Amino acid sequence: DIQMTQSPSTLSASVGDRVTITCRASQSISSWLAWYQQRPGKAPKLLIYKASTLESGVPSRFSGSGSGTEFTLTISSLQPDDFATYYCQQNNYYPYTFGQGTKLEIK
Amino acid sequence: EVQLVESGGGLVQPGGSQRLSCAASGFTFSSSWMTWVRQAPGKGLEWVANIKEDGSEIHYVDSVKGRFTISRDNAKSSLYLQMISLRAEDTAVYYCASLHRSGHMYGWGQGTLVTVSS
Numbered sequence: 001d002i003q004m005t006q007s008p009s010t011l012s013a014s015v016g017d018r019v020t021i022t023c024r025a026s027q028s029i030s031s032w033l034a035w036y037q038q039r040p041g042k043a044p045k046l047l048i049y050k051a052s053t054l055e056s057g058v059p060s061r062f063s064g065s066g067s068g069t070e071f072t073l074t075i076s077s078l079q080p081d082d083f084a085t086y087y088c089q090q091n092n093y094y095p096y097t098f099g100q101g102t103k104l105e106i107k
Numbered sequence: 108e109v110q111l112v113e114s115g116g117g118l119v120q121p122g123g124s125q126r127l128s129c130a131a132s133g134f135t136f137s138s139s140w141m142t143w144v145r146q147a148p149g150k151g152l153e154w155v156a157n158i159k160e161d162g163s164e165i166h167y168v169d170s171v172k173g174r175f176t177i178s179r180d181n182a183k184s185s186l187y188l189q190m191i192s193l194r195a196e197d198t199a200v201y202y203c204a205s206l207h208r209s210g211h212m213y214g215w216g217q218g219t220l221v222t223v224s225s
Contacts (some may be wrong), residue, residue: 034211036152043202043218044144044152049211087152091210095168096142096154 002026006099012107017078023071023088025081034075037066038101039084047086048073048083078104097100108133109214111203116219123193123223129186129216137161137181138192140206145199146218148208153199156188157206171197194221 003026013019022071023033031051045091046055050063061076075082083106086097108219115127116129127143157166165177176189186203200220204212 001137020145030152032210038152043215044212045212045215046211049213050209055213068171085181089152089154089211094157094166096210098152 002029002093002097003094004090004097004099006086006088006102007017008102009100010103010105012105013078014107015078015080018096019075019078021073021086021088021104023066023073023099025069025071025090025094029090029092031067032090033064033066034089034091035062035070036087036089037098038087044087057060108125109205110178111205111214111216112215113201113203113219114143116221118140118222118224119193120225121223124126124191125193125221126190127201127203127219129188129220131184131186131205132170133201134214135203136162136179136184141177141179141186142206142212143177144202144212145197145204147196147199150199155201158186159171166191193221195223197221198223 005024007022032076033051035048038044049059050062063074085101085103087101110133111120112130119125142157145153158177174192178187200218202218205214
């Protein structure tokens with residue numbers, strides 16, 4: 001199975017900060033990576049797919065990059081709504097696998 | 108807008124069975140792969156199963172193979188997950204999601220909680 005490792009597990013930041021979350025795959029997954037946001041008690045929400053394509057309706061402050069085994073999610077200027085948990089997911093191989101999550105907290 | 112509504116969760120004893128349903132609207136259900144994803148309390152997301160538009164292709168995570176069955180009824184725009192031989196480690200919120208052919212989950216239900224406990 002492909003292992004997805006996110007770093008950091010927890011990130012403390014302030015409104016207006018630029019933050020980056022990293023996701024590493026245990027083997028190459030080309031660009032078959034998605035990013036999701038999950039607020040407490042809510043369902044996940046798709047942000048980015050194919051590593052860098054912004055889902056319709058998602059603010060442009062979110063961006064994704066990478067290919068192969070290393071990927072990043074960047075939020076250019078944190079807004080209050082952005083404090084949530086973020087997950088990466090590979091969909092190149094079965095079983096699909098998620099990273100363990102990165103909790104973005106208010107500093 | 109994609110709308111997915113899960114039902115069928117609840118408390119079940121170890122070794123028991125449960126059937127989850129997911130009612131879909133707002134998109135062409137019969138043209139979309141579908142998936143189940145679960146989340147144990149306080150834990151991360153775990154993919155469970157996928158099913159192709161016409162049900163002709165199905166995939167499962169190893170931990171549920173032989174115990175869970177994903178199915179769909181395109182006439183009813185509904186997705187199902189039949190679970191048998193349930194274990195404590197199956198306790199989770201189960202989400203159904205619409206799946207793009209490239210594998211990303213673009214629409215999610217609100218989830219239904221399955222608790223396996225005596």
